[in-house]
Amino acid sequence: MPKARVYELAKRLNITARELLDELEELGVTVKNHMSVLDEETVNIIVGLYEEEKKETLRKAEKAKSKIQEKEAKKLEKKLVSIEEPPTEKKIPVEHKARTIKLKSNEFKLDVLAKKMNVPVSKVIKDQFMNGIILRPGQILSVEDAMNIAKNYEWEVELIHEQEINPFDAIVSAYSDAYKESSRLVQRPPVVTVMGHVDHGKTTLLDRIRKAKVAEDEIGGITQTIGAYQVEVRNKKITFIDTPGHEAFTEMRARGAQATDIVVLVVAADDGVMPQTIEAYNHAKTANVPIIVAINKIDKPNANVDLTKQQLASKLGLVPEDWGGDTVMVPVSAKTGKGVEDVLEMILLVAEVADIKCIPEGNARGIIIDSRLDKAVGPLATLVIKDGVLKPGSYVVAGSASGRVKALINEYGKRVKEANPSDPVQIIGFDEVPDVHSIVYAVDDLDTSRSLADFAKSQAQKEKSVTTKRHVRLEEFLSMTGTTDEKKELKLILKADSFGTVEALKQAMAKLENSDVKIEVVHSGIGSVNSSDVMLASASDAVIMGFKVKPDAMARKQAEVEGVQIKVYEIIFNLIDDLKKALEGLLEPEEVDEVIGHGHIKQLFKISKVGTIAGVQINDGYVLKKGKMRVYRRNEEVADLAIEVLKHYKDDVSRVDAPKECGIKAVGFDDFQEEDQLEFHSKKSVKRTIDFTE
Numbered sequence: 260m261p262k263a264r265v266y267e268l269a270k271r272l273n274i275t276a277r278e279l280l281d282e283l284e285e286l287g288v289t290v291k292n293h294m295s296v297l298d299e300e301t302v303n304i305i306v307g308l309y310e311e312e313k314k315e316t317l318r319k320a321e322k323a324k325s326k327i328q329e330k331e332a333k334k335l336e337k338k339l340v341s342i343e344e345p346p347t348e349k350k351i352p353v354e355h356k357a358r359t360i361k362l363k364s365n366e367f368k369l370d371v372l373a374k375k376m377n378v379p380v381s382k383v384i385k386d387q388f389m390n391g392i393i394l395r396p397g398q399i400l401s402v403e404d405a406m407n408i409a410k411n412y413e414w415e416v417e418l419i420h421e422q423e424i425n426p427f428d429a430i431v432s433a434y435s436d437a438y439k440e441s442s443r444l445v446q447r448p449p450v451v452t453v454m455g456h457v458d459h460g461k462t463t464l465l466d467r468i469r470k471a472k473v474a475e476d477e478i479g480g481i482t483q484t485i486g487a488y489q490v491e492v493r494n495k496k497i498t499f500i501d502t503p504g505h506e507a508f509t510e511m512r513a514r515g516a517q518a519t520d521i522v523v524l525v526v527a528a529d530d531g532v533m534p535q536t537i538e539a540y541n542h543a544k545t546a547n548v549p550i551i552v553a554i555n556k557i558d559k560p561n562a563n564v565d566l567t568k569q570q571l572a573s574k575l576g577l578v579p580e581d582w583g584g585d586t587v588m589v590p591v592s593a594k595t596g597k598g599v600e601d602v603l604e605m606i607l608l609v610a611e612v613a614d615i616k617c618i619p620e621g622n623a624r625g626i627i628i629d630s631r632l633d634k635a636v637g638p639l640a641t642l643v644i645k646d647g648v649l650k651p652g653s654y655v656v657a658g659s660a661s662g663r664v665k666a667l668i669n670e671y672g673k674r675v676k677e678a679n680p681s682d683p684v685q686i687i688g689f690d691e692v693p694d695v696h697s698i699v700y701a702v703d704d705l706d707t708s709r710s711l712a713d714f715a716k717s718q719a720q721k722e723k724s725v726t727t728k729r730h731v732r733l734e735e736f737l738s739m740t741g742t743t744d745e746k747k748e749l750k751l752i753l754k755a756d757s758f759g760t761v762e763a764l765k766q767a768m769a770k771l772e773n774s775d776v777k778i779e780v781v782h783s784g785i786g787s788v789n790s791s792d793v794m795l796a797s798a799s800d801a802v803i804m805g806f807k808v809k810p811d812a813m814a815r816k817q818a819e820v821e822g823v824q825i826k827v828y829e830i831i832f833n834l835i836d837d838l839k840k841a842l843e844g845l846l847e848p849e850e851v852d853e854v855i856g857h858g859h860i861k862q863l864f865k866i867s868k869v870g871t872i873a874g875v876q877i878n879d880g881y882v883l884k885k886g887k888m889r890v891y892r893r894n895e896e897v898a899d900l901a902i903e904v905l906k907h908y909k910d911d912v913s914r915v916d917a918p919k920e921c922g923i924k925a926v927g928f929d930d931f932q933e934e935d936q937l938e939f940h941s942k943k944s945v946k947r948t949i950d951f952t953e
C-alpha cells in the first residue's frame with residue numbers, strides 16, 4: 260500500500276485520526292499530527308494489524324454465533340464497528356509450565372504459529388514491533404524466529420521431522436532396475452582386494468604384480484600411488500585395490516558400497532594362520548566375496564605349505580581343491596615372483612565363475628576408495644567405477660560433495676578422456692573432499708548434483724543431532740527381529756583372552772539355540788575389541804561380546820558412531836546368562852555407560868598430602884564430577900577412575916565443558932603422565948551402545 264497521511268489511513272480503517280495517533284504512539288512511531296505522512300512500511304503494518312484483528316474478531320463472532328452465544332456474538336460484532344485494541348492478554352504466570360507447539364517444516368508461518376498459540380496475529384505483530392522486529396501477516400518464519408516469538412507467550416516450538424523422500428533412492432532404484440534387465444549387462448574386470456595378517460606380504464605381492472604387468476615407462480609415471488591400479492593378463496583386465504586394511508573393506512560394505520569382487524587372502528607359509536588372517540577371512544566371508552588364498556613366502560627355508568593348508572582347513576574351514584575342497588590356494592613367493600602368474604590366472608578363473616557384471620553405458624557410479632585435499636588441485640578423490648562411463652565435464656555427487664569433473668587422472672598420473680567400469684581413476688572437480696568409501700553418482704546437471712549434495716548435508720546434520728540406534732542390541736534382539744516365521748538369528752562377534760575360552764564359549768552358546776532362535780558367530784578371535792570388529796559388526800548387524808577383554812579407544816569411538824553394541828564380561832556365567840535371557844526376550848535394558856567427553860593431561864601438579872592433580876584440557880564434550888574417567892596411554896587403557904576433585908581455576912565444580920581446562924584429582928590414583936588421553940564417562944539409564952556388564 261502506498262504512503263498515506265494519518266487521517267487518510269484512519270478513514271480507511273474506520274477509526275478516528277486520534278485513535279490512530281494513539282495507536283502509532285503505542286507502536287513507538289513518532290508523528291506530529293493527523294496531517295503527517297506515514298511511509299509505506301508503516302502503512303502496511305498498521306493495515307495488516309487491523310485486518311488481522313478484524314478477521315480474528317469475525318472468526319470469534321462466527322464461532323460464538325454458531326454456539327448460539329448471542330451475547331458474545333453481539334458484543335464482538337459491536338466491536339467490529341469501532342474496533343479497538345484487544346485488551347492486552349494477561350501475562351501467563353511464570354510458574355505456568357511452558358507448552359509445546361509441534362510444527363511441520365512447512366508450517367513455520369506467522370499465522371499458523373499465532374493460531375496455535377491462540378494469540379491474534381495482530382497482537383504478535385504488534386508485540387514484535389515493540390521489540391524492534393517487523394513482521395507481516397502470512398510471513399514465513401525461521402525455526403529460530405518461531406521459537407523466539409513463541410517464548411514471549413510461554414510456548415515452546417518443536418519441529419516435526421517428516422519422513423523425507425530421499426532423492427538418492429530414486430537413483431539407486433534406477434540402477435537396480437537396470438540390473439534386472441540382463442540384456443543391458445556386460446562383464447567387467449574383477450576388482451580385487453588383498454588381505455591378510457601383518458607382514459605376510461600383501462604389499463610385496465601387490466608390488467610384484469604391478470612390476471610384472473605394468474610397462475616400465477608407465478611405472479615411471481607413478482609419482483604416488485592412488486590406492487588402486489589395473490593390470491592386463493591375456494588381454495583381460497584386473498583391478499587391485501590397495502586398501503589400508505580389512506576395516507576399510509568392511510566399512511565400504513557398511514555404507515552399502517561393495518567395491519571388491521574377489522579377495523586374495525595372503526598367508527605366509529612360515530607363519531601360518533594368524534589372528535588377522537582369521538579376521539580378514541571373516542570380513543570376506545560376511546561380504547560373500549569369493550576368496551583365493553595365496554600361500555606366500557614359499558622361498559623361505561622354514562615355509563610349510565601343507566601345514567598352512569591344514570591350519571586353513573581346521574581354523575577357517577577352507578579346504579584346498581587338491582584335498583577335495585573348493586578353495587583355490589596358490590603357493591607363491593612375492594619376493595622371487597614364483598607363482599604370481601598363477602595367482603593372476605586364478606583371479607581370472609574365479610572372476611569368470613563369479614560372472615561379474617555392470618551397466619556399461621549411461622551415467623557412471625563408483626566407489627571412493629581414497630580422498631584428500633591436494634594443495635595444488637583442491638579436493639581429490641580416487642574411485643573405482645562400478646557402472647557407466649565417467650568423463651571430464653560430468654556432473655557428480657558423493658554424499659555432501661558435488662561438482663563437475665574438471666579432469667580424470669589414471670593411476671599413472673595421466674589425464675584420461677573416460678573411465679569405464681572397474682577402472683580406478685582420480686577426479687578433480689569436487690567442491691569439498693568427499694567421504695572416503697562413499698558412492699559417487701554422475702548426474703545430468705549441476706543443479707541435480709547440488710540439490711542431492713544439499714540433501715545429504717541436511718541428512719548428516721539431522722543424524723548428528725539425533726542419536727539413532729542403528730544396530731541390534733542384545734536386550735531388544737527378539738522384539739527387533741519381529742514376528743516372522745523364520746528362525747531368528749542373533750549375530751555375534753566374540754572376542755576373548757584365549758582360543759580355549761573362545762571355543763568353550765562357542766560350545767556353550769550352541770547349547771542355547773532352540774527351534775526358534777539361532778546364534779551365528781560372525782567372527783571370533785583373541786585380543787581386545789578393535790575397530791575391525793566394530794566395522795564387521797556394523798556391516799553384519801551383530802552384537803560384540805568380549806570376555807576378559809576390552810574395546811580399545813578407537814573401537815569405543817567407532818561403536819558410538821556406528822551404533823554397535825559392545826558387551827564386556829569378566830564371568831562366563833554372566834555372559835551366557837545374558838545371552839540366554841536375550842534369546843528368551845527377558846533381558847531388561849540396563850543402566851549403561853555413556854562416553855561424555857575426551858581430554859588430555861597437559862601438566863601435573865604434585866601436592867604433598869593431597870596427591871597428584873592432573874591439569875587437563877577438555878578436547879570435546881564435558882567431564883562430570885560424579886562420572887568416571889578412563890586413562891589411556893599409548894592407546895592402552897591403564898585405569899578407569901572415579902573423580903575425587905574437579906576444579907575450574909580455584910572453584911570446585913560439578914562439570915567442565917570443552918574447550919576449557921580443569922584440574923582433576925582421581926580417587927586412589929596418582930600415577931598420571933603428561934599426554935595421557937582421558938575419556939570421561941558416566942552412567943545413564945538411556946540405552947546406549949557400550950555396556951560394561953561388570
Ligand SMILES: Nc1nc2c(ncn2[C@@H]2O[C@H](COP(=O)(O)OP(=O)(O)OP(=O)(O)O)[C@@H](O)[C@H]2O)c(=O)[nH]1
Pocket residue numbers: 455456457458459460461462463464555556557558559591592593594595
Ligand atoms: N622371503 C620372503 N619374504 C617376503 C615375501 N613376501 C614378503 N616378504 C617380506 O615380508 C616382509 C613383510 O612384507 P610386506 O609386503 O610389507 O607385508 P604386508 O602384509 O604388506 O605387511 P603390512 O602392510 O605391515 O600388513 C617384508 O620384509 C617383505 O620383504 C616372500 O615371498 N618371501
